[in-house]
Amino acid sequence: MSAPHSRQLVAGMIGGGQGADIGKTHRFAMRLDGHYDLQAGIFGRESSSSRAIGASLGVTAERNYGDAREMAVAEAARADGVDVVVVATPNDSHFEIARAFLGNGISVVCEKPLTQGSASAAELVRIAAANDAILAVPHCYSAYAMVRQAARMVRSGELGAIRFVDVEHASGWASTPLEKEGHKQASWRTNPDIAGFPSVVGDLGTHAFHLLRYITGLEAQRLSGRLQTFVPGRRVFDNATVEIELTGDVPARLWASMAATGHNHGLRIRVYGEKGSLEWQHEDPHHLKVQDPAGTTTVLTHGLSTLHDDASRLTRVGLGHPEGFLEAFANFYSDLAEVLRARRDSTPLPECALSFPTGIDGLIGVQFVEAVAASHHDDSAWKVPASAHRKAAA
Numbered sequence: 001m002s003a004p005h006s007r008q009l010v011a012g013m014i015g016g017g018q019g020a021d022i023g024k025t026h027r028f029a030m031r032l033d034g035h036y037d038l039q040a041g042i043f044g045r046e047s048s049s050s051r052a053i054g055a056s057l058g059v060t061a062e063r064n065y066g067d068a069r070e071m072a073v074a075e076a077a078r079a080d081g082v083d084v085v086v087v088a089t090p091n092d093s094h095f096e097i098a099r100a101f102l103g104n105g106i107s108v109v110c111e112k113p114l115t116q117g118s119a120s121a122a123e124l125v126r127i128a129a130a131n132d133a134i135l136a137v138p139h140c141y142s143a144y145a146m147v148r149q150a151a152r153m154v155r156s157g158e159l160g161a162i163r164f165v166d167v168e169h170a171s172g173w174a175s176t177p178l179e180k181e182g183h184k185q186a187s188w189r190t191n192p193d194i195a196g197f198p199s200v201v202g203d204l205g206t207h208a209f210h211l212l213r214y215i216t217g218l219e220a221q222r223l224s225g226r227l228q229t230f231v232p233g234r235r236v237f238d239n240a241t242v243e244i245e246l247t248g249d250v251p252a253r254l255w256a257s258m259a260a261t262g263h264n265h266g267l268r269i270r271v272y273g274e275k276g277s278l279e280w281q282h283e284d285p286h287h288l289k290v291q292d293p294a295g296t297t298t299v300l301t302h303g304l305s306t307l308h309d310d311a312s313r314l315t316r317v318g319l320g321h322p323e324g325f326l327e328a329f330a331n332f333y334s335d336l337a338e339v340l341r342a343r344r345d346s347t348p349l350p351e352c353a354l355s356f357p358t359g360i361d362g363l364i365g366v367q368f369v370e371a372v373a374a375s376h377h378d379d380s381a382w383k384v385p386a387s388a389h390r391k392a393a394a
């Protein structure tokens with residue numbers, strides 16, 4: 001999928017150290033299409049292991065930093081400084097780290113949820129714009145070819161007027177009290193100071209909500225949420241059900257869970273229109289099931305020549321060869337690379353209607369979390385998320 005390009009983009013990373021989960025996925029994905037070279041970073045809170053990991057990744061000693069602000073200033077001053085920094089740390093540190101880089105004009109990929117509150121998320125969006133930096137948020141499920149196919153089909157009216165959307169990111173990964181066994185990722189995701197009380201909404205609900213917005217192009221007008229804690233003694237909510245009224249009064253239902261016993265990753269979306277319906281699931285990502293009013297089922301496959309260009313352009317190996325999570329993450333990074341290069345080389349921005357999620361999407365995700373929590377604490381009363389005043393997603 002990659003076009004001929006000028007020199008590689010220089011990347012930095014914060015997080016992704018010993019035993020970390022998502023940082024290594026970012027590194028694999030950045031490498032896949034050859035757009036990025038990781039040259040700087042801080043790979044953990046503990047200095048000696050961070051530097052050891054940096055060295056093992058080929059980061060030189062002078063660019064193997066100990067402090068994000070020091071790194072931002074030093075990299076901004078270098079002629080060969082980083083073009084983009086990936087923030088893959090737990091949620092409570094996103095704001096300070098992202099602010100340090102954006103404030104120095106360095107673009108940022110910041111993990112979700114963007115920050116712990118909408119005021120700080122909006123502040124990051126503002127700082128990025130003021131410093132001509134790109135802020136991207138890796139809701140990478142939107143970068144699967146078959147999700148882009150679904151988005152194009154829905155947005156161009158192939159399903160007719162949308163009647164109902166059902167999305168779930170219901171995983172069973174923490175259906176037992178893993179946090180009591182010292183499980184690294186469960187420990188901070190069940191700590192309200194780091195993940196917030198509506199933890200599962202920020203962690204998995206924001207992915208599901210972004211997928212819904214991305215495929216339909218519709219925004220939440222109001223919502224009613226209910227939160228539960230299924231695992232006894234857990235200090236955060238680990239299950240959430242949300243009824244949503246989308247643009248045009250289209251009803252939707254969202255379920256986010258980290259305690260859906262037995263489910264693996266558990267991300268699935270179904271969209272029902274007046275002329276047909278579709279279904280996509282993350283655990284079978286190269287298929288998109290489409291059904292007509294008579295119930296006839298068509299299964300579209302990654303690599304088919306009949307797919308929309310938005311999907312076809314994401315195929316590397318062709319029909320019959322599965323691509324998956326790493327490739328979707330790499331699609332996110334390839335779309336981002338085009339924009340970062342245009343910014344660096346002062347060339348026109350690429351025109352791509354279905355591209356990567358930005359800081360605005362991150363902000364809308366945080367506003368969604370806040371609205372769900374507010375609704376829950378008001379006996380599931382309907383609430384209008386702050387994002388409702390924006391026009392429908394482009």
Ligand SMILES: NC(=O)c1ccc[n+]([C@@H]2O[C@H](COP(=O)([O-])OP(=O)(O)OC[C@H]3O[C@@H](n4cnc5c(N)ncnc54)[C@H](O)[C@@H]3O)[C@@H](O)[C@H]2O)c1
Nearest residue numbers: 015016017020021022044045088089090091093111112138
């Ligand atoms: N986009 C996705 O699909 C996806 C998937 C998983 C996690 N995430 C998000 O990624 C982030 C990280 O999640 P994880 O599960 O990989 O966490 P993790 O606990 O597995 O890893 C976090 C890493 O950050 C390091 N770290 C913590 N604070 C730091 C600091 N101040 N400076 C430098 N390094 C620091 C830790 O040492 C560790 O290496 C979270 O915000 C999470 O929500 C996103």
